[in-house]
Amino acid sequence: MSEPILEISGLTKVYAGGFKALESVDLTIAKGEIFALLGPNGAGKTTLIGAVCGMVRPTSGTIRAFGNDLAHNWRSARARIGLVPQELSTDMFETVRRAVTFSRGLFGCPNDPARIEEILRSLSLWDKRDAQIRMLSGGMKRRVLIAKALAHDPELLFLDEPTAGVDVELRRDMWRQIDKLRDQGVTVILTTHYIEEAEEMADRVGVIRDGKLLMVDDKDAMMARLGRTEAHITLAAPLAEIPPAIAAFPVHLAKDGTELCYRGGDGTGLGKREVADLTKMLTAQGIDYIGIDIHESSLEDIFVGLVEDRV
Amino acid sequence: MSMVNPGFNARGAWAIYVRELMRAMRTAFQSLVAPVLTTSLYFIVFGSAIGSRMQAVGGVDYGAFIVPGLLLLTLLSESTSNASFGIYMPRFTGTIYELLSAPVGVVETLVGFVGAAATKSLILAGIILLTATFFVDYHIAHPILAIGYIMLVASAFSLFGFILGIWADNFEKLGIIPVLILTPLTFLGGTFYSISMLPEPWRSLALVNPIVYLVNGLRWTFYGSSDVNIWISFGLTMGFLLICTLVISFIFRTGWRLRT
Ligand SMILES: Nc1ncnc2c1ncn2[C@@H]1O[C@H](COP(=O)(O)OP(=O)(O)OP(=O)(O)O)[C@@H](O)[C@H]1O
Ligand SMILES: [Mg+2]
Numbered sequence: 001m002s003e004p005i006l007e008i009s010g011l012t013k014v015y016a017g018g019f020k021a022l023e024s025v026d027l028t029i030a031k032g033e034i035f036a037l038l039g040p041n042g043a044g045k046t047t048l049i050g051a052v053c054g055m056v057r058p059t060s061g062t063i064r065a066f067g068n069d070l071a072h073n074w075r076s077a078r079a080r081i082g083l084v085p086q087e088l089s090t091d092m093f094e095t096v097r098r099a100v101t102f103s104r105g106l107f108g109c110p111n112d113p114a115r116i117e118e119i120l121r122s123l124s125l126w127d128k129r130d131a132q133i134r135m136l137s138g139g140m141k142r143r144v145l146i147a148k149a150l151a152h153d154p155e156l157l158f159l160d161e162p163t164a165g166v167d168v169e170l171r172r173d174m175w176r177q178i179d180k181l182r183d184q185g186v187t188v189i190l191t192t193h194y195i196e197e198a199e200e201m202a203d204r205v206g207v208i209r210d211g212k213l214l215m216v217d218d219k220d221a222m223m224a225r226l227g228r229t230e231a232h233i234t235l236a237a238p239l240a241e242i243p244p245a246i247a248a249f250p251v252h253l254a255k256d257g258t259e260l261c262y263r264g265g266d267g268t269g270l271g272k273r274e275v276a277d278l279t280k281m282l283t284a285q286g287i288d289y290i291g292i293d294i295h296e297s298s299l300e301d302i303f304v305g306l307v308e309d310r311v
Numbered sequence: 312m313s314m315v316n317p318g319f320n321a322r323g324a325w326a327i328y329v330r331e332l333m334r335a336m337r338t339a340f341q342s343l344v345a346p347v348l349t350t351s352l353y354f355i356v357f358g359s360a361i362g363s364r365m366q367a368v369g370g371v372d373y374g375a376f377i378v379p380g381l382l383l384l385t386l387l388s389e390s391t392s393n394a395s396f397g398i399y400m401p402r403f404t405g406t407i408y409e410l411l412s413a414p415v416g417v418v419e420t421l422v423g424f425v426g427a428a429a430t431k432s433l434i435l436a437g438i439i440l441l442t443a444t445f446f447v448d449y450h451i452a453h454p455i456l457a458i459g460y461i462m463l464v465a466s467a468f469s470l471f472g473f474i475l476g477i478w479a480d481n482f483e484k485l486g487i488i489p490v491l492i493l494t495p496l497t498f499l500g501g502t503f504y505s506i507s508m509l510p511e512p513w514r515s516l517a518l519v520n521p522i523v524y525l526v527n528g529l530r531w532t533f534y535g536s537s538d539v540n541i542w543i544s545f546g547l548t549m550g551f552l553l554i555c556t557l558v559i560s561f562i563f564r565t566g567w568r569l570r571t
Binding site for chain 1 (some may be wrong): 318320322323325326327329330332335405406408409410411412413414415416464504566570571
């Protein structure tokens with residue numbers, strides 16, 4: 001891994017009511033990488049981002065950014081970090097251009113109308129530059145928040161669910177945007193519920209649940225390991241055990257032997273090919289089946305798999 | 312890339328200051344017209360109508376006598392409410408995330424928010440003094456000191472409002488302190504009378520009211536006379552300013568009501 005830009009160790013957050021939102025999280029982010037933090041609602045993603053960006057006071061643990069302890073060098077570190085929050089919160093009566101110009105100043109940069117124009121154009125907001133933010137659509141509002149976060153040219157950018165409530169086209173647009181940031185050398189940490197989003201953009205993926213970072217891995221390695229394709233083959237007659245001929249496949253029996261379950265693949269189509277091979281093999285073995293249900297596993301399925309593996 | 316001075320982010324403070332003033336300009340009509348109208352009504356009723364039948368107080372015409380008190384009345388309530396709304400609204404709408412994630416600390420935040428609130432108060436004070444000339448004759452004995460004292464009071468109560476805006480977790484709380492404490496104290500604080508006019512025990516009791524000292528401090532800069540020792544007025548204002556500053560730096564150090 002190249003030079004770390006963010007090093008989190010032993011980060012724990014217990015909220016005022018006693019709720020433990022983060023439990024001893026260790027995470028190192030390399031300079032220039034795109035990192036996706038995946039997790040269901042309430043997993044602690046926003047809390048983790050908040051702890052780095054200053055909205056949440058960590059209960060214990062240390063955070064180092066750009067090689068310095070954040071507790072001591074917060075002012076210079078924050079000047080290099082950008083944040084797009086999950087909620088659409090901004091002064092709705094301000095105009096787009098003024099809001100973005102304000103953000104740039106707030107983060108200590110000299111005013112630069114040309115740079116602001118560049119940012120607004122890249123997010124297709126230039127036509128709306130003098131409109132009050134409340135008059136924009138939800139997707140545009142989100143882009144304004146992105147423009148505000150980019151206004152001071154951060155080296156480390158947090159995107160908390162950047163594509164929530166955004167249509168398919170805009171989502172693709174956002175992905176392209178993040179690719180561009182990657183080319184500029186910006187390190188991006190984003191949270192999402194959508195596995196395809198992590199798949200599309202991330203170099204590495206972290207899975208968080210109940211405040212614990214369950215695993216962190218290269219995206220490709222994780223996809224291969226977790227498997228994405230799930231098939232349920234309903235058998236004409238129950239089997240007592242897996243026949244040796246198909247034992248090489250990642251399969252198990254369910255529903256008293258009346259159902260053969262497959263979970264495997266690596267997100268590149270291997271799963272579908274394997275299921276096809278499996279059914280041919282069943283036919284060859286004379287094992288009759290009366291139904292096949294095949295689907296790509298959802299994030300939730302993967303979590304279940306992940307937790308089962310651990311137990 | 313941004314290279315922020317590790318000690319003080321002047322651009323950040325300036326950005327907040329300008330934004331806050333811009334925000335006030337959007338509602339300039341409401342924020343100026345209401346206090347000016349109210350004060351004008353006071354001048355008409357107490358200055359022109361009743362004042363003409365009142366005796367001079369300590370050699371000062373009654374209409375003129377109430378000018379510094381009325382000015383202070385407006386100054387206190389406007390500074391407090393401007394600053395408290397200024398910081399309460401971002402907390403309420405969630406936009407505070409940007410401040411918390413920005414390279415700005417307590418000093419930049421205070422310069423920005425409190426500076427803007429105090430500036431608004433000063434502009435308002437100017438307009439009120441101008442309005443007063445239409446209704447009463449007055450002159451200011453120590454104009455420089457008067458401006459200085461007005462700035463001091465505006466800053467102190469903007470700081471106070473800032474604390475209120477952080478403390479309040481709903482709109483009711485935001486309004487309760489000004490209505491329950493500030494307004495009664497200002498009305499009983501010798502705006503419309505000299506405390507020497509009061510019978511005992513009210514007179515001694517009035518001396519416990521800190522607003523009495525503020526009103527008299529400002530009145531001294533206008534007419535060179537005061538019911539109380541003006542050094543106490545000055546000391547009290549400075550002390551209040553200091554306490555508010557200390558409370559705010561404590562709030563920022565602990566993140567109370569700002570960070571979760
Ligand atoms: N201010 C708070 N006080 C108490 N508990 C909180 C607070 N903020 C968050 N929590 C709790 O901490 C847990 C983690 O919340 P967090 O917002 O970090 O989740 P998340 O992973 O971002 O979820 P989502 O995907 O829904 O955005 C949740 O159970 C939430 O209820
Ligand atoms: Mg969240």
